[in-house]
Amino acid sequence: MTINDWLIILGLITIFALALYAVILWRRVWRNQQRLAKQEQERNARLEGDIRILAQSLLSGQLPLIEGAIRIKVLLDNYSGQRRADVDLQVFETIYDATAHIPTHQAWTELPKAQRRLHERQMETLEAQHRSEVVQIARVLSSGVRPATPGAAGKDQTAE
Numbered sequence: 517m518t519i520n521d522w523l524i525i526l527g528l529i530t531i532f533a534l535a536l537y538a539v540i541l542w543r544r545v546w547r548n549q550q551r552l553a554k555q556e557q558e559r560n561a562r563l564e565g566d567i568r569i570l571a572q573s574l575l576s577g578q579l580p581l582i583e584g585a586i587r588i589k590v591l592l593d594n595y596s597g598q599r600r601a602d603v604d605l606q607v608f609e610t611i612y613d614a615t616a617h618i619p620t621h622q623a624w625t626e627l628p629k630a631q632r633r634l635h636e637r638q639m640e641t642l643e644a645q646h647r648s649e650v651v652q653i654a655r656v657l658s659s660g661v662r663p664a665t666p667g668a669a670g671k672d673q674t675a676e
Contacts, residue, residue, distance in 0.1 A: 560597035564661045571657040585611040607649045
């Protein structure tokens with residue numbers, strides 16, 4: 517064999533090795549994409565369940581309207597799955613924006629009473645203005661965030 521034959525064989529072996537390595541890398545990428553898609557699906561299922569629970573708690577009076585609207589809005593912001601088109605969720609954004617400046621937790625307890633009362637009146641006004649819309653949307657969300665699929669009546673929408 518000549519030197520050219522050895523170089524051709526070496527070149528073919530190199531090409532084969534690189535092709536095999538490329539296939540291995542693509543399989544890793546594909547598996548990673550599958551894993552990420554599964555994690556996102558699971559996350560969306562958890563978020564949808566949490567949104568349902570919050571909506572039901574809001575409807576039953578276990579959760580204050582303003583707090584419920586804010587919590588639902590935050591969960592919806594993190595939910596990336598398919599959504600119902602028949603619901604306008606803008607009211608949650610409105611309530612969230614209108615209360616963003618109000619301190620929470622320890623900062624709330626440290627506020628002077630006069631300031632707390634001022635914020636409470638503002639929240640009562642917001643609640644009075646938006647109660648019916650929030651309750652209406654909570655009724656819809658209590659049955660799920662995703663649109664109902666044909667033939668799925670009575671089935672749990674979180675299971676796919």
